[in-house]
Amino acid sequence: MPVGLPVQFLGTTFAVQDLVAKFKGNIHPGDVFLTNDPYHGGHNCHLPDWGFFRPIFYKGELLFFTLCRGHQQDTGGSFPGGYFPNGYDIHAEGICIPPTKVWDRGRERTDVIELILNNVRFPDGVRIDLNAMIGSTTMCEKRLIALLDAFGKDTVMACVTEMLNRTEKAVRAEIRKIPDGVYTGQSATDDDGTVLDEQVWVKVKITVKGEKMILDFTGSDAQRKGFINSVYAATYGNAIAAAILYFDPAIADYHNQGTMRPIEVIAPLGSVVNCQYPATVGASPVNVGIQVMEAVVEALSKALPERAVAPWAKHRGDYVFAVDPRTGERYVRTSFDYDGSGGAVWGFDGYQGASSFTALGAANRGNVEEMEIRLPWRLLRYEFVPDFSGAGRWRGGPGIYWEAVNEGSAGQMATGSSDGDEVQGCGVVGGHPSPVSRTYLRRQGEDHRVKPHRLVKVEEGDILVKHSSGGGGAGDPGERDPQLVMEDVENELVSLETARAVYKVALDPVTLAIDRAATQALRAKR
Amino acid sequence: MRKAMKAKAKKPATKAKRPAARKPIDATTVATVWHTMQTICKEMRHLVDRTAQNYLIGQLHDRAPSSPSRIW
Numbered sequence: 001m002p003v004g005l006p007v008q009f010l011g012t013t014f015a016v017q018d019l020v021a022k023f024k025g026n027i028h029p030g031d032v033f034l035t036n037d038p039y040h041g042g043h044n045c046h047l048p049d050w051g052f053f054r055p056i057f058y059k060g061e062l063l064f065f066t067l068c069r070g071h072q073q074d075t076g077g078s079f080p081g082g083y084f085p086n087g088y089d090i091h092a093e094g095i096c097i098p099p100t101k102v103w104d105r106g107r108e109r110t111d112v113i114e115l116i117l118n119n120v121r122f123p124d125g126v127r128i129d130l131n132a133m134i135g136s137t138t139m140c141e142k143r144l145i146a147l148l149d150a151f152g153k154d155t156v157m158a159c160v161t162e163m164l165n166r167t168e169k170a171v172r173a174e175i176r177k178i179p180d181g182v183y184t185g186q187s188a189t190d191d192d193g194t195v196l197d198e199q200v201w202v203k204v205k206i207t208v209k210g211e212k213m214i215l216d217f218t219g220s221d222a223q224r225k226g227f228i229n230s231v232y233a234a235t236y237g238n239a240i241a242a243a244i245l246y247f248d249p250a251i252a253d254y255h256n257q258g259t260m261r262p263i264e265v266i267a268p269l270g271s272v273v274n275c276q277y278p279a280t281v282g283a284s285p286v287n288v289g290i291q292v293m294e295a296v297v298e299a300l301s302k303a304l305p306e307r308a309v310a311p312w313a314k315h316r317g318d319y320v321f322a323v324d325p326r327t328g329e330r331y332v333r334t335s336f337d338y339d340g341s342g343g344a345v346w347g348f349d350g351y352q353g354a355s356s357f358t359a360l361g362a363a364n365r366g367n368v369e370e371m372e373i374r375l376p377w378r379l380l381r382y383e384f385v386p387d388f389s390g391a392g393r394w395r396g397g398p399g400i401y402w403e404a405v406n407e408g409s410a411g412q413m414a415t416g417s418s419d420g421d422e423v424q425g426c427g428v429v430g431g432h433p434s435p436v437s438r439t440y441l442r443r444q445g446e447d448h449r450v451k452p453h454r455l456v457k458v459e460e461g462d463i464l465v466k467h468s469s470g471g472g473g474a475g476d477p478g479e480r481d482p483q484l485v486m487e488d489v490e491n492e493l494v495s496l497e498t499a500r501a502v503y504k505v506a507l508d509p510v511t512l513a514i515d516r517a518a519t520q521a522l523r524a525k526r
Numbered sequence: 527m528r529k530a531m532k533a534k535a536k537k538p539a540t541k542a543k544r545p546a547a548r549k550p551i552d553a554t555t556v557a558t559v560w561h562t563m564q565t566i567c568k569e570m571r572h573l574v575d576r577t578a579q580n581y582l583i584g585q586l587h588d589r590a591p592s593s594p595s596r597i598w
Contacts, residue, residue, distance in 0.1 A: 004571070004590025012592065049588075068570060070589030071582040125579050132577035136570040136591050143566040151559065158551045159559035166556075253564070336586050359588075366585035374581060 005362050006241035007045045007285045008069045011233030013257065014043040016065050019053060019099045029057040030106030032134055033099050034116075036075065038090070039277040040098040043233035045285045047094040048075045048082035050130070052102075054137035058148045063157070066140040068133040074121040074332060081319040081332040082282055083416025085193030085227055085453045089278035093227065095119040103134065121330065167251070167258035172211035174247040175262055178303050182207050185298030187291040187311070190422040192226025193283065193453030199423060200224055200272055202291040204239075206299045215239045215296060216266040217273045226453065227282040229275035230289060236265045238289045238358055242296035245309045283453070286315040286417035289358040294425045297343075301428035301474075306346055310396060310472030311425020313340025313389075315356035316418050316437060318466075320458060322411025324376045331408070333375050337365050337382070341389060341397025343471030344431060350389065350397030350471035357425070376408030380463065387498045392431030392473020393480045398493050399434070399470035406462045413464075415439065418452035420469065431473030432502070440465040478504045478526050482514045567591060 018041035019033055033053040035042035044051060051069035055062050077094035078084040087093050097116060102109055113130070117123035148156050183206045188199040203219040217239075223229045230238075243263060244255060267274035272288055275281065294311040301308035320333040336359070342351030355364050368379050380403040388399030420437040427433045440447040441456065442463035450456055458464075485505040488494035490512055499505045504526060506518035570591035575584055582588040 004592075005588065008590035009592050066570075066592065068574060068589070068591040070574060070578065071580070071586075073580045073582065129578045129580045129583060132574050132583075133589075133591075135577065136573045139573055140566050140570050140591075143562075143569065147559065147562050147566075151555070155551065155555060156559055159556045162551050162556050163560050254560075334582055334586075362590075363586050363588045366581060370585055371581075 004069070005285070005359055007234050007237040007289055007358055008049055008051075009067065010237035010240050011043055012067055014233050015041065015051070015099070016053065018043065022099055023101070027055050027062060028105045029055070030103060031055055031101055032103035032137065034102045035097055035099040037096045037098045038231040038234070038281050040096070042098055043231065045231065045234035045237070045289070046082065046281050046283075047077070047090070047096065048072050049285070050075070050097070050133070052133045052137055054141060056141050056144055058145060058153055063153070064144060066137050066144070068136045070129065070133055072120070072129060073125050076119045076121070079412070079414055079455070080121050080321040080330075081334050081414070081416070083317070083319050083414045084282060085414060085416060085455060087227060087280045087282065090280050091278065093280055093282045163254075164256055164258035167254050167256050168261045170251045170254065171247060171259050172262050174251070175208060175211045175213050178208045178213070178246070178300075180209050181303065183299040183303045185295040187294035187298070187425065188423045189228055189287040189291055189419050190452050192224040192228045194226035195224065196453075200228055200288065202273060202288050202295050204292075204295040204299055206296065206303070208303060212262050212264070213243065214264045214266065215243065217271065217292070218266060218268050220268070221272045223270055223272050223275040223279050227280035228272065228284060228287045229279040229281050230273050230284040230292065231281060232267050232274045234284055234289060235267045235273040235292055238292040239265050239296055241358075241360060242293040243300065245297065246300045246304050246307050283417035286317070286356060286358055287419050290314060290356060290419065290425075293357050298426055298428065305429045308346040308428040308474045310343030310345070310350065310390060310392070310428045310431055310474045312343045312350070312354065312357035312471045313397070313399065313434065313469055314418070314420030314424065314437060315339055316420070316439065316466055316468040317416050318418065318439065318464065319414045319416050320406075320411055322406075322458065323409040325408055326376060331375055333377060335366055335371060336363060337368070337371065338400065338402040338466040338468050339365070340399045340434070340437070340468040341470040343425065344390070344392050344394035344396050344474035346429065346474050347394065349394050352384070352397045353400065354397060376406065377404045378407055379404045384493060385467070386492050386495045388435060388467075389470025390427045390432040390434045390473035391477040391498070391502045392427055393475025393477060394431070395473045395477070395480070395488070395494075396434055396471030399437070400466070400468050402466040402468065404464050406458055406460060406464070408460070410457065410459045413450075413456050413458045415450055415452050415454045415456070421451055424469065425472045427472045428474050430476040432477060434469040434472050437469045438467040477502050478523055480505075482519055486512055486514055
C-alpha cells in the first residue's frame with residue numbers, strides 16, 4: 001500500500017522474501033535493513049534508489065514490513081547522480097548495498113553507515129535523507145502498533161486478508177471485461193549508451209483468458225552492455241503499473257498485492273527486461289522502463305480501445321556535475337523540469353506537464369525558484385509549444401521548450417536517462433505519435449546537438465536548450481470536436497495550419513470562428 | 527546462454543501463500559483499517575518530503591514510502 005513511483009514498490013515483495021530468508025532467525029524489533037542492490041536479493045531498480053525496510057513486531061510476533069525508498073543525491077560510482085552511461089559493469093554505477101542491517105535492535109550500526117557514506121559524494125546530505133527515511137519507517141511502526149492496540153491483532157489481520165481478497169476479486173472482474181485473446185506491443189529506446197545509435201527493443205505478448213492475464217516479454221532484445229538493462233522486479237513493477245491503467249478507476253485507491261495475483265509477468269532471463277549480474281542498470285527505471293510500459297499500453301489499447309492510453313512524453317533528464325561559485329561547493333543538478341506531458345486517454349487529453357510515463361504523475365517538476373536558489377542555473381524560457389504532441393481525437397499533453405543558462409563553473413553533463421530523439425511512443429486507436437525531441441548546448445550563439453545517453457562538457461555561460469515533445473494521441477484527429485480544436489488554437493497548442501491539415505477543421509485566421517461548411521467538406525474528403 | 531535466455535523469470539524463493547481468513551469481519555472495520563493504513567502511508571510521504579534535503583525527494587517526489595508489506 002504505497003505512494004510514489006510504481007517501479008520503486010510494485011516488486012517489493014521479492015525483496016522482502018529474500019530479506020526474510022537471508023536474515024532468518026536474526027530479525028528483531030528495532031532492526032532496519034537497507035538495500036539498493038538490483039541483484040543479490042535487493043531486487044532494486046537502480047542503485048540511486050535506497051530502500052529502508054523495517055520489520056514490525058507486535059507482542060513478539062513479526063507481522064509486517066514497512067519500506068521507505070527514495071532516490072539519493074548521490075550513490076558513488078563513476079559519475080555523480082547515478083546516470084553514468086558507459087559503465088564497465090554495475091560497480092561503475094555506484095556502491096552496491098545488498099540487504100544489510102543498518103539498525104540492530106534500536107541501535108544504529110554506525111560503522112556500517114560510515115562505510116556506506118564513505119562511498120558516496122555529499123555524505124552530509126545523504127545522512128540527513130537517510131535519517132528522514134528511517135524516521136518515516138519509525139513513524140509507521142508507531143502508527144501500526146497503535147492500530148493493532150486499538151483493534152486487536154486478529155481483527156487487523158483479518159482486515160488485511162479481506163482487503164487483499166476484495167482487490168483480487170475486483171481485478172479478476174476487470175480482467176474478465178477484456179476480450180480473451182493475444183495482444184502485442186513493442187517499443188524501443190534510442191540506444192543503450194554504450195553501443196550508440198542502435199535501438200533496443202522491448203516486445204510484449206499479452207494473453208488474456210478469462211480472469212487471468214499473462215504479460216510475456218519473450219522476444220525482447222538480449223541484455224546490453226549499456227545501462228538500459230532492467231532487472232525482473234523493475235520490469236514487473238512497470239508492466240503491472242501499465243496494466244492497472246486499464247482497470248476501472250473506481251478501484252484505483254484499492255490496489256494492493258491482491259492486484260498482482262491474477263497477473264503473471266514473464267521476462268526471459270538474460271534479456272534487457274530481466275538482466276543478469278553484473279549488467280549495468282542505471283537508466284532502467286526510465287529506459288527501458290518506459291519501453292516496458294509503452295509496449296503494454298500499445299497491446300492493451302488494442303484489447304480495450306474504450307480505455308486506450310497513449311504513451312507519455314519520454315524522459316529528458318540531464319545531470320550536471322560542476323561547482324556552484326556562490327558556495328564554492330560541488331553540486332549535481334537532477335530535474336524533471338524539461339519533461340513533456342502525459343499521453344491522451346480515450347475521452348481525455350493528456351495531462352499538461354506531467355513528467356514521464358514511469359512516474360505516472362507521482363514524481364513531478366520542481367519549483368523553478370527552488371531550483372534557481374539551490375543551483376547556479378537561471379531559467380530563460382519555459383513554455384508550451386504548438387503542434388508538439390501527438391494529435392488525436394484526444395491529443396497528447398503539449399511538449400515544452402525550456403532554456404536555462406549555466407551561471408556556475410564548467411563541468412560535465414550526462415544526458416543519462418533521456419530518450420526520444422529517434423523513437424517516440426506510438427499513438428493509439430488511430431491517434432498520432434508524438435514528434436521527436438531535441439537537446440542542444442548553445443555556446444557563443446551556436447547550437448550543438450546533444451543526444452541521449454551521452455556525457456559532454458558544459459562551459460560557463462552555456463545555454464541548455466530543450467525541445468521536449470509531449471504525449472501521444474488517442475483516436476482519429478479528424479474526429480476531434482471542432483470546438484476543442486478551436487480552443488487549442490486559441491491557447492497556442494495547435495497551429496491554424498495543423499488544425500486544417502490534421503484535424504480537418506477550418507478556422508477564420510483572425511476571429512478563429514469555426515467555418516462549419518468548410519470543416520464538413522474537409523472531413524468528408526477523408 | 528541461449529537456453530538461459532529462454533528460461534522464464536525466476537520465481538520468488540518462497541511461493542506466495544494467502545493468509546487464511548480468521549473470522550468474518552464487518553465492512554466498516556475493514557474500511558477503517560484500510561484507510562488508517564493509507565493515512566499512515568501518506569504521513570510517511572509527508573515526513574520524508576518535508577525532512578529530506580535532497581531535491582529529488584523533497585521537490586520531485588522521487589520516492590515511495592509504503593506501509594505495510596505482508597510477509598508472504
